[in-house]
Amino acid sequence: MKSGLYQNRGENQVKELIRAAKFTVFFIDNDQQIHIKDIGESNLIARWAEKEGARVQRLKLKSQFRCNGSDGYLAWLENTLQLKETANIKLTPQEFDFRIVDSPSELRKLILEKNSAKNQANILEKNSANKSRMVAGYCWDWASKKDPEAYDITFPQYDFAMRWNLTKDGSTWIIAPDSVNEIGCIHTCQGLELDYVGVIIGPDIRFENGRVVTDVTKRSSMDRSIFGIKTMLREDPQEALQLADRIIKNTYRTLLTRGMKGCYVYCCDQALRDHFAAQLSPARPQAATGYGKSAHPQTSAGYCETALPRVPALFREPEVPPGPRIEAEVNASAQFVEFLPLYSLKAACGAFGEGQYAEESGWVKVEGLGRLNRNMFVVQAKGHSMEPKIPDGSLCVFRANVVGSRQNKIVLVQHRGLHDVDYTGSYTIKTYTSEKSFDRETGEWQHERIVLKPINPAYRSIVIDQEDDFTVIGEFIGLVKS
Structure with a gap:
């Protein structure tokens, strides 16, 4: 992007910064391109710096304070928006105060309560007050810019009408005392933080046929x-649609990460609301609730649960303990000694089943499971079919390249024709059993079929014919301790 108010001066802002200073520091988030003219991807900056004769040193920010310091929330959000596949499939209440609500009116009420409570609790600390705001995707025209009496974002069915951010406050909108009664957009909140943020996800993003589009x-x-x-x-529809998709998803990723303590969300698309709700683990076991109903003992509008099959109480949704912290990187000396790599199921099956290179999602400290080695890895279980032994969302340690009998052992299996209600893709975690028959002619035992059995009796077994193309990726060793 060029310099100047109208972006019509100079050659390129990044090049100008490199040339103007003896030492230039760039803090880069490659997933925050929210403008068609945005530049500054890290590899591009490095290439320009090297052309200017500069020495480039790359450092990685290993932790952050945004979103309650939860790297797990950021990874979960990227997975849920389908920006990238991560191992963080479910979000637990202990990680971050994230809620889906039924209406924009309910969202406004929550934000006003948080903002008011903050003011009352810190009446003598003005700098600590006034830190909850609403933001939205830019899907509504800014009518109030020319007509101060007009409302911009309206939902008549919910008796909801609000205006975009005040023009008089400019870039300081987010800290203006009265702006809690306005709605901000990506251009007034990028790079800034709040205590609590309420996000309206507009009609520019929806969920259909299993995809976020x-x-x-x-x-x-x-x-x-x-x-x-x-x-x-x-001129180039395919490239344009890919760029637009990236900008829209990056916009919501940015809006949904403005809160340091919590994020509350209303989605215009009901299916997208359902999709987000399905990725939330409840705070405690109880019957399924509607959106906006509490699964948290201290809130009136809380985490959403999805209905489970009618099963015995023993197998109902377990209480989810705080999960182990996932480290982005660990020293080489600690790898496979104290820590094991965390993979998505797809990456694990590619690495240990097909010999492909796979990049880990992080490193997890593993204790109490004996001596670690390079054949061992961690994946996150999904669903309820192996409960109570393997709770939904738990981190499981597997060992690849195991020899010997697999009978009655829990295994991770890849199968091209497999359909498991708990998993998308051709993967499953089940108990392996092989049914055999005696061949009188050869005098040997022959496999008739392989049955992958769940522990939870509410789920069905998966039957695999011997001729079917399937691969046992690894044998279950145990759960990562919280």
């Missing part, structure tokens, strides 16, 4: 971040 045509025509996209759609 975007629709740039639902963005407001006043949104300058996509100026030029119509021309791109005519």
Whole structure:
């Protein structure tokens, strides 16, 4: 992007910074491109710096204070928005105060309560007050910019009407005392933090056929971040749609990470609301509730639960303890000695089943499971079929390349024709049993079929014919301790 108010000066802001200073530091988040003209991807900066004769040193931020310091929340959000596949499939209440609500009116009520409570608790500490705000995707025109009496974001069915952020406050909108009664957009909150953020996810993103899809045509025509996209759609539709998809998802990733203590969300698309709710682990076992109902003992609008099959109480949703912390990196001397790599199921099956290179999602400290080695890895279980032994969302240690009988052992299996209600893709975690028959002609035992059995009696076994193409990726060793 060029310099100047109208981006019409100079050559390139990044190049100008490198040339202007003896020592330049860039803090880069490659997933925060929210404008069609945004530049600054880390590899591009490094290439420009090297052309200017600068020595480039890369450092990695290993921890952060945003979102309650929860790296797990950030990874879960990327997985849920389908920006990238991570091992963080479920979000537990202990990680971050994240809630899905039924209406924008309920969202506004929560934010006003948080903002008011903060003010009352810190009446003598003005700098600590006034730190809860609402933001939204730029899907509504800014009518109030010209007509102060007009409302911009309206939901008549919920008796909800609010205006975009005040023009008089400019870039300080997010800290202006009265701005709790306004709604901010990506351009006024990127790079800033709140205690609690309420996010309205607009119609530019929805969930259908198992995918999070975007629709740039639902963005407001006043949104300058996509100026030029119509021309791109005519010239190169595929590239334009990919860029628009990245901008829209990055926008919501940024909005959903503005809260340091909590994030409350209303989705215009009901299916997207259901998708988010399905990725939340409840705070305590109880009957399934509707959106906005509490699964947290101290709130009136809380975490969402999805209905389970009618099963014995023993197998109902267990209480989820705080999970082990996932480290982005560990010293080489600690790898496979104290820590094991964490993979998504797809990555684990690629690495240990097909010999492909797979990058770990992080490193997890493993204790009490004996001596570790390079054949061992960690994946996150999903669903309830192996409860109570393997709770939903727990981190499981597996060992690959195991020889000997697998009979009655819990295994991770990849099978191209497999369908498991707990997992998307051709993977499952089940108890391996082989049914055999005696061949009188050869005098040997022959496999008739392989049955992958769940522990939870509410689920069905998966039967695999001997001729079917399947691979046992690893044998279950145990659970990672919290």
